[in-house]
Amino acid sequence: MNKLAYTEFEFANGLLYDYSDNDYPTRLHAWTEDCSFKEEGSTFYGYVFEGPTEITTANNRYQLLARQYFCMKDGFALSGGRGIVIERVGFRGMDSLGGPVEDWGRLKYIDGCTDSLLVPPVKLGDPCLNALFFPENIDQTAHTHPSMRVGMVIEGSGSCVTPEAEYDLIPGKIFIIHPDGTHRFRTRAGAKLTVVAYHPDSDFGPKDEDHPMINRTIVDGVSAAKIEDIRTV
Structure with a gap:
């Protein structure tokens, strides 16, 4: 690796x-x-x-x-x-x-940053495509991901800091964060940063026994998700 x-x-x-x-x-x-x-x-x-x-x-x-x-x-x-x-x-x-990608994220992330799911996982474990939004003057907490990430800068400027080096990020920059690679993102005064990011896996998403259709199907006051006898095998 x-x-x-x-x-x-x-x-x-x-x-x-x-x-x-x-x-x-x-x-x-x-x-x-x-x-x-x-x-x-x-x-x-x-x-x-x-x-x-x-x-x-x-x-x-x-x-x-x-x-x-x-x-x-x-x-x-x-x-x-x-x-x-x-x-x-x-x-x-x-x-x-x-699209187009919005100018702000709908989900709170870390250190003042936000995220939007552009292509969400259809089922638990599926890949997803995100947009990450970094306001100006962000110095993100160093962190890792258990799987690789593909990123592309679509707006603004900043940098990605790793133990090896600090890399400038400008629109059109394409990069990969490797599994368990320590990194953090920085932005400067007057410069926000927006990145499209792909995750190959997800620990979030619907399951056969837990999704809006089955959860909100009610039989005699009970969710169909709790009635094993009628669930599709």
């Missing part, structure tokens, strides 16, 4: 990093020219850094602008613009489109 906490990449067309031997096999791609993705058995999480970008699938065609994002589970082609695509190998997600 890579012993460094942080790796950054040039914004170049094609495969940037292959984490296929990871517990959560993931490949990081970027596009700066027309390209296609045809890998069967993968789900692709993408962010449009500069648009417009046209996504063409077997059944539909979509046009996305800058600050929009997507999740695609089957083959598709990208035309125009540039951005990143994170491929979760061996996982079948749910197609979705969204």
